[in-house]
Amino acid sequence: MSLPRQRLVVLGATGSIGVNTLDVVARHPERFEVLALSAQNKVDQLAGQCRQFSPRFAVVGSEDAAVRLRNLLYPSGAGTTVLAGVEALERIASLPEADIVMAAIVGAAGLRPTLAAARAGKKILLANKEALVMAGGVFMREVHRNGAILLPIDSEHNAIYQSLPREYSSNLEDNGVRRILLTASGGPFRRMPLEDLEQVTPDQACAHPNWVMGRKISVDSATMMNKGLEVIEAHWLFNAPSARIEVVIHPQSVIHSMVEYADGSVIAQLGNPDMRTPIAYGLAYPERIDAGVEPLNLCRIGTLDFERPDFMRFPCLRLAYEALKRGGNAPAILNAANEIAVEAFLDGRLAFTRIPEVIEQTLSSVPWEEIATLEDVLSADAAGREAARQHAAAPRKQA
Numbered sequence: 526m527s528l529p530r531q532r533l534v535v536l537g538a539t540g541s542i543g544v545n546t547l548d549v550v551a552r553h554p555e556r557f558e559v560l561a562l563s564a565q566n567k568v569d570q571l572a573g574q575c576r577q578f579s580p581r582f583a584v585v586g587s588e589d590a591a592v593r594l595r596n597l598l599y600p601s602g603a604g605t606t607v608l609a610g611v612e613a614l615e616r617i618a619s620l621p622e623a624d625i626v627m628a629a630i631v632g633a634a635g636l637r638p639t640l641a642a643a644r645a646g647k648k649i650l651l652a653n654k655e656a657l658v659m660a661g662g663v664f665m666r667e668v669h670r671n672g673a674i675l676l677p678i679d680s681e682h683n684a685i686y687q688s689l690p691r692e693y694s695s696n697l698e699d700n701g702v703r704r705i706l707l708t709a710s711g712g713p714f715r716r717m718p719l720e721d722l723e724q725v726t727p728d729q730a731c732a733h734p735n736w737v738m739g740r741k742i743s744v745d746s747a748t749m750m751n752k753g754l755e756v757i758e759a760h761w762l763f764n765a766p767s768a769r770i771e772v773v774i775h776p777q778s779v780i781h782s783m784v785e786y787a788d789g790s791v792i793a794q795l796g797n798p799d800m801r802t803p804i805a806y807g808l809a810y811p812e813r814i815d816a817g818v819e820p821l822n823l824c825r826i827g828t829l830d831f832e833r834p835d836f837m838r839f840p841c842l843r844l845a846y847e848a849l850k851r852g853g854n855a856p857a858i859l860n861a862a863n864e865i866a867v868e869a870f871l872d873g874r875l876a877f878t879r880i881p882e883v884i885e886q887t888l889s890s891v892p893w894e895e896i897a898t899l900e901d902v903l904s905a906d907a908a909g910r911e912a913a914r915q916h917a918a919a920p921r922k923q924a
């Protein structure tokens with residue numbers, strides 16, 4: 526007898542993670558049924574996905590986009606109800622019929638729907654790391670309180686998850702873990718002379734050597750803020766103190782991360798840099814399914830290199846460690862300032878090297894506060910954005 530199909534909601538279906546998710550889903554129509562999809566603006570692309578997967582709901586960012594989507598879909602897509610806005614995202618993330626929610630909206634915008642999925646006790650495939658960075662304590666509390674299952678999709682955290690004992694709980698020490706080794710490619714500017722960094726363009730920053738990703742995370746990889754956000758993400762996912770999370774540059778991106786145990790064993794997860802591997806792992810967990818990923822050819826790769834990250838070249842990594850140590854509202858402010866600075870860089874309004882400066886200035890200008898509730902998180906996010914906008918608009922201080 527075949528099992529009932531798992532009903533899936535994809536938040537951020539038109540993005541890089543969303544598209545890869547639907548690619549894996551399309552390989553296993555007997556396992557998965559698409560219940561709801563969302564996008565912000567890319568209505569044409571979402572209409573194509575709706576035609577292919579016939580979801581019951583499609584959510585877009587505005588009423589205007591909803592009208593455009595309905596015009597594209599009706600009458601043939603009459604089975605899909607089109608909705609708009611954040612409440613609609615929260616609604617599809619917590620539909621009683623949903624089994625799995627893929628959280629793949631980029632940035633702080635993903636927090637509320639991802640939290641709604643946690644409150645509804647869903648199996649959450651978490652790509653949207655910013656949600657966890659800004660709201661870690663609040664988010665994990667809802668996960669535990671409501672019996673949600675949180676599976677990391679970020680390739681490093683997925684690798685760590687796979688390298689930890691299956692029954693992992695509580696903390697690293699109780700599981701005999703000494704360190705988490707988070708690998709990083711070092712991005713496109715690992716070897717560029719420091720004095721040339723100021724002039725780099727958005728397209729250069731988005732040309733990642735190993736991964737094809739959305740533009741925001743690509744810039745984060747170039748500054749290594751992505752790795753900083755991942756240090757904070759690992760802290761919350763695995764209840765790991767920052768001193769036990771070490772970043773190692775590994776330019777080939779073949780080892781996706783490692784766990785070092787007290788007896789000296791180091792367990793790693795390897796694979797080609799293809800997000801369909803962690804996505805398929807999360808979708809089918811605890812089973813394994815085909816993801817359409819090329820087999821790893823170690824003999825062709827030949828060499829795996831490792832080096833220590835340089836905090837002078839990558840100040841964003843240092844800032845993220847500092848924000849994690851400071852706790853309270855600091856990670857939410859770090860994340861908010863980063864989103865504003867990256868947006869300004871992508872719009873051509875801010876030099877690449879100003880990104881860490883804006884974040885550092887924001888962290889020192891917004892007062893530290895405790896975070897206890899979602900409202901605290903949202904107000905830290907708003908304060909961080911406001912301060913970062915001002916710092917990004919101000920002329921650069923002379924050294």
Ligand code: NDP
Pocket residue numbers: 536537538539540541542543563564565566567568586628629630631632634635652653654655678679680736737738739740741742800
């Ligand atoms: P993309 O920019 O490619 O896609 C983002 C998705 O979110 C799109 O569907 C977009 O809709 C939607 N979206 C954008 N803004 C909003 C908003 N304000 N409200 C609702 N939806 C919105 O991002 P990625 O797929 O690269 O990344 C998604 C998340 O996954 C990020 O948090 C990233 O850090 C994480 N991640 C990504 C990896 C990757 O390989 N790409 C690897 C590891 C983690 P539209 O297309 O209409 O604009």
Ligand code: MG
Pocket residue numbers: 679680681755
């Ligand atoms: Mg990653």
